[in-house]
Amino acid sequence: MKLFNKVVGTSIPRADAHEKVTGTALYIDDLRFPRTLKMKVLRAGVPHAIINSIEISKAIDMPGVHKVFTGKSLNLDKNHLFGTCIFDQAPLAIDKVRHAGEIVAVVIAETEKQALAAIKNIDVDFKELPFILDPIEAVGKEAPLIHEQNGKYHHVPTFVPEPQTNIFYKYHLKKGDYEHVFQDAEITVEDNFEYPLMNHAAIEPHGAIAQWDHTGELHLWSSSQAPFVLREVLADYFKIKQMIKIHIHIPYLGGGFGGKSDYTIEPLVALAAQLVPGYHVKFVLTRKEVFIGSVLGRGMKGHMKLGAKKDGTLVGIEATQYFSDGAYGDTGCNVVLAAGHNCVGPYFFPKCNLKSFGVYTNSAPVGAFRGYGHPEGQFMIERLLEKLALKLGMEYDDLRMKNFLRPADTNSLGQIINEHNGDIRKCFTQTITKLNEIPLPPEDESFFYGRAAVGLIKSPVQTANASSNVFLKFNEDLTVNISTGGVELGQGSLTVLAQIAAQTLHIPVSNIRINYEINTQLTPYEWQTVASMTTMRVGNAIISACEKSITQFKQNAALVWDYALNDIVYDGTKVSYQDRFLDLKELVLGYQYSDGHTVGNPILTTGSSVVRNVTFPDLETGQYQPYEWTFGSQGVDLKINKKTGEITILHFVTALDAGKVINPALARGQVTGGVMQGIGQALKEKIVYDESGNMTTTNLRRYAIPRLSDMPEKFSCIFIETPQPDGPFGARPIAEHPALGPPSVILNAIQRVTGISFTSIPVTKERMLNALKAGEK
Amino acid sequence: MELTIIINKKDYAFSVDPSDSLLSILREHLSLTGTKNGCSQGHCGACTVVVNGKAVKSCITKAKKLENAEVLTIEGVSSNFILHAIQEAFIEATAVQCGFCTPGYIMELYALLQADPDAEKEEIHKALEKHLCRCTGYQPIIDAALLAQEKIKNS
Ligand code: FES
Numbered sequence: 001m002k003l004f005n006k007v008v009g010t011s012i013p014r015a016d017a018h019e020k021v022t023g024t025a026l027y028i029d030d031l032r033f034p035r036t037l038k039m040k041v042l043r044a045g046v047p048h049a050i051i052n053s054i055e056i057s058k059a060i061d062m063p064g065v066h067k068v069f070t071g072k073s074l075n076l077d078k079n080h081l082f083g084t085c086i087f088d089q090a091p092l093a094i095d096k097v098r099h100a101g102e103i104v105a106v107v108i109a110e111t112e113k114q115a116l117a118a119i120k121n122i123d124v125d126f127k128e129l130p131f132i133l134d135p136i137e138a139v140g141k142e143a144p145l146i147h148e149q150n151g152k153y154h155h156v157p158t159f160v161p162e163p164q165t166n167i168f169y170k171y172h173l174k175k176g177d178y179e180h181v182f183q184d185a186e187i188t189v190e191d192n193f194e195y196p197l198m199n200h201a202a203i204e205p206h207g208a209i210a211q212w213d214h215t216g217e218l219h220l221w222s223s224s225q226a227p228f229v230l231r232e233v234l235a236d237y238f239k240i241k242q243m244i245k246i247h248i249h250i251p252y253l254g255g256g257f258g259g260k261s262d263y264t265i266e267p268l269v270a271l272a273a274q275l276v277p278g279y280h281v282k283f284v285l286t287r288k289e290v291f292i293g294s295v296l297g298r299g300m301k302g303h304m305k306l307g308a309k310k311d312g313t314l315v316g317i318e319a320t321q322y323f324s325d326g327a328y329g330d331t332g333c334n335v336v337l338a339a340g341h342n343c344v345g346p347y348f349f350p351k352c353n354l355k356s357f358g359v360y361t362n363s364a365p366v367g368a369f370r371g372y373g374h375p376e377g378q379f380m381i382e383r384l385l386e387k388l389a390l391k392l393g394m395e396y397d398d399l400r401m402k403n404f405l406r407p408a409d410t411n412s413l414g415q416i417i418n419e420h421n422g423d424i425r426k427c428f429t430q431t432i433t434k435l436n437e438i439p440l441p442p443e444d445e446s447f448f449y450g451r452a453a454v455g456l457i458k459s460p461v462q463t464a465n466a467s468s469n470v471f472l473k474f475n476e477d478l479t480v481n482i483s484t485g486g487v488e489l490g491q492g493s494l495t496v497l498a499q500i501a502a503q504t505l506h507i508p509v510s511n512i513r514i515n516y517e518i519n520t521q522l523t524p525y526e527w528q529t530v531a532s533m534t535t536m537r538v539g540n541a542i543i544s545a546c547e548k549s550i551t552q553f554k555q556n557a558a559l560v561w562d563y564a565l566n567d568i569v570y571d572g573t574k575v576s577y578q579d580r581f582l583d584l585k586e587l588v589l590g591y592q593y594s595d596g597h598t599v600g601n602p603i604l605t606t607g608s609s610v611v612r613n614v615t616f617p618d619l620e621t622g623q624y625q626p627y628e629w630t631f632g633s634q635g636v637d638l639k640i641n642k643k644t645g646e647i648t649i650l651h652f653v654t655a656l657d658a659g660k661v662i663n664p665a666l667a668r669g670q671v672t673g674g675v676m677q678g679i680g681q682a683l684k685e686k687i688v689y690d691e692s693g694n695m696t697t698t699n700l701r702r703y704a705i706p707r708l709s710d711m712p713e714k715f716s717c718i719f720i721e722t723p724q725p726d727g728p729f730g731a732r733p734i735a736e737h738p739a740l741g742p743p744s745v746i747l748n749a750i751q752r753v754t755g756i757s758f759t760s761i762p763v764t765k766e767r768m769l770n771a772l773k774a775g776e777k
Numbered sequence: 778m779e780l781t782i783i784i785n786k787k788d789y790a791f792s793v794d795p796s797d798s799l800l801s802i803l804r805e806h807l808s809l810t811g812t813k814n815g816c817s818q819g820h821c822g823a824c825t826v827v828v829n830g831k832a833v834k835s836c837i838t839k840a841k842k843l844e845n846a847e848v849l850t851i852e853g854v855s856s857n858f859i860l861h862a863i864q865e866a867f868i869e870a871t872a873v874q875c876g877f878c879t880p881g882y883i884m885e886l887y888a889l890l891q892a893d894p895d896a897e898k899e900e901i902h903k904a905l906e907k908h909l910c911r912c913t914g915y916q917p918i919i920d921a922a923l924l925a926q927e928k929i930k931n932s
């Protein structure tokens with residue numbers, strides 16, 4: 001076999017880089033259409049209120065205005081709710097607002113300025129209600145009810161709400177003798193933890209453009225990670241009986257991180273466009289609106305308790321997590337589920353009693369965010385293991401090594417860990433070895449120096465029948481077009497998938513083109529681009545399509561030679577049988593004899609990859625089968641300025657068992673980017689609401705995402721490669737994982753060197769300094 | 778008000794509102810959509826362009842102040858399908874992920890390295906510190922900046 005079989009595992013340049021460095025890559029706000037109107041919205045400004053009335057008549061008469069509408073003016077009611085798990089929200093408020101960023105009125109006008117001017121002329125009369133932001137308060141008996149109809153909404157059977165409370169979903173996982181979790185414990189530790197609300201802060205704000213054509217078909221362009229979820233939600237909401245009448249288009253995305261998964265503004269933009277048929281209605285969020293009016297992430301308050309033997313063997317775990325999921329629960333459901341069973345981290349516990357609650361509060365709704373329910377639990381367990389090690393008088397690292405999951409162990413869900421799931425001990429020891437390469441300076445007059453390492457685990461959370469599907473066509477010149485519904489949101493899927501195809505087909509990667517624009521009319525079904533699964537799931541679909549193409553080439557040749565298929569060899573340029581061969585070009589459209597008649601078919605195939613053996617959670621035990629896991633470990637060296645409280649990351653090490661790294665430079669980019677997001681969560685980021693229930697962190701200064709100066713002085717990335725048997729070339733998911741560990745490992749390092757135990761984040765400079773000062777007294 | 782601005786070496790006459798930003802002129806009047814809008818508040822740097830040799834955030838630059846100014850945007854950086862050294866460096870150093878911050882960074886570096894090809898590492902850091910990138914973790918961007926400087930010096 002010749003050349004081109006080595007592209008997997010090499011850092012070829014990104015397929016989309018040229019377009020992106022020249023500014024020619026098109027994102028949602030760059031799209032231009034004829035007859036485009038601009039949309040602007042009025043948001044509540046109060047967190048919880050009954051809408052007495054909204055006066056829109058003045059706004060309607062303003063120059064350039066085409067339409068002004070409210071939930072009431074369109075007669076929306078309980079038949080106009082949408083969702084995927086719990087159908088609890090309408091495209092805009094109807095008679096009640098449940099968070100201050102909720103939309104109460106919409107203006108469609110010729111220009112943005114005209115729309116904004118009209119918005120100023122809308123008057124709303126609210127009857128304000130008591131509001132609640134804290135999820136633990138929100139489950140209390142006295143708490144105001146945010147959804148009176150909780151329990152009456154349509155929902156899928158797995159997500160059961162508790163009527164007459166603010167709990168829209170309770171997950172309870174029981175493993176072993178869960179009622180006597182600490183019976184065998186000789187020592188226990190416990191604590192309360194808090195992981196605040198956060199924002200994904202992709203640099204591209206959300207946007208959507210919708211148009212209804214003269215036949216009543218819906219065309220929608222969106223900055224979305226989930227075109228096919230949108231299609232389903234919109235078909236259901238607008239009662240469009242045939243999906244062929246919905247055209248969802250996705251351009252390049254300027255980052256997503258979960259904040260553009262499921263749906264956000266699309267139902268409302270489609271609703272607005274329906275009022276002005278033929279026009280394109282465009283709505284792009286301002287940065288402030290991204291904060292107050294898209295989705296947030298995390299927001300967990302919880303309690304965890306661990307039991308162990310005196311030798312450090314863990315025997316049981318109990319945890320309760322309350323998620324402040326904001327005004328609507330639909331996008332939070334699966335996060336609550338994942339958080340529930342994954343909070344045990346990469347450790348073995350014979351007994352588990354784990355509860356997690358999805359709770360309505362009066363913040364913006366909460367949904368997926370890189371890590372999807374894992375960082376919260378990872379934070380709790382890794383912080384609590386420190387406490388346990390101290391109480392036991394045991395080395396921190398030894399306690400972890402002793403309890404990491406081993407092959408044949410069962411995780412919290414009772415799934416058996418296999419050798420092929422990866423090697424967490426190797427990740428952990430290599431992390432420590434890497435840290436040790438640079439000695440940590442001893443404390444001096446100005447600085448404390450701290451070091452710590454933690455383990456991590458993540459499983460991709462996906463619906464039980466999630467699938468990826470591709471179309472593949474060979475062109476006459478042996479270039480290949482592959483069509484996928486996987487979205488390129490920066491992660492590098494176009495490049496990695498081309499590498500997988502090139503290596504399978506043994507052709508140059510430059511001959512492969514993966515589509516970046518998605519159009520649900522042309523692109524095969526893809527569940528959605530989340531859960532770090534694109535390399536794995538779409539990659540597998542591509543391998544299957546490529547293998548079928550190879551078979552088709554052989555079939556064409558077999559017709560010519562009349563040999564059995566199995567004897568024919570394909571090598572990327574020709575097929576051969578002993579000393580006879582045919583160039584692929586002679587076969588790509590079928591084989592044509594010299595007299596013109598043709599046998600065989602053009603090379604055109606499909607490939608699919610469906611998640612197997614994933615089941616729904618059992619309502620009684622919480623047990624179910626999710627997909628498998630990726631193990632890893634992260635370590636840090638940091639210094640703390642004694643005078644200012646400033647924390648500087650000196651060295652940040654990440655080791656992941658990636659199975660197989662398809663493109664090392666891109667994989668490394670996922671690690672550096674993910675680690676920085678994790679550092680932001682540890683030290684800087686937190687969504688804050690004021691006493692009026694309005695968010696104050698509504699720009700990129702007040703909500704401080706990491707800057708260049710926050711970057712570790714040194715990043716190390718280690719990839720272990722224990723092949724995933726069902727992964728493409730052995731690869732497994734790694735994209736979310738680097739964001740998991742920074743909060744716990746940084747807080748552990750702080751505690752080891754200062755003795756100060758933080759149980760919530762972010763640990764800002766000011767907070768660190770205050771704690772240091774308090775410690776001096 | 779009427780106004781002439783030289784954008785990517787061509788003269789353009791506009792009638793603008795006093796409140797119009799340079800960013801809205803570029804994107805909405807000329808469809809020069811390579812310049813990105815990440816915040817409109819001067820916080821992210823995605824909208825950075827070069828005005829009279831200096832990198833500025835176009836979202837907080839009023840168009841009315843730019844009579845006869847020379848503006849360079851990402852669309853004016855490469856010519857005839859040939860990439861500029863900075864663009865090449867961003868590709869080679871894998872400094873692009875979603876790419877939304879990329880044009881802003883490239884324009885920032887363009888102004889800096891045009892003015893001072895020997896800029897010290899600290900100056901490069903200072904210039905790049907004005908920008909936000911949510912994807913890369915910054916390391917690849919620093920690598921690209923240093924590589925670009927090397928390429929420019931050697932050319
Ligand atoms: S768009 Fe100008 S700085 Fe963000």
Ligand code: FES
Pocket residue numbers: 203254255490872873874875876877878879909910911912913
């Ligand atoms: S590459 Fe996405 S923001 Fe920088």
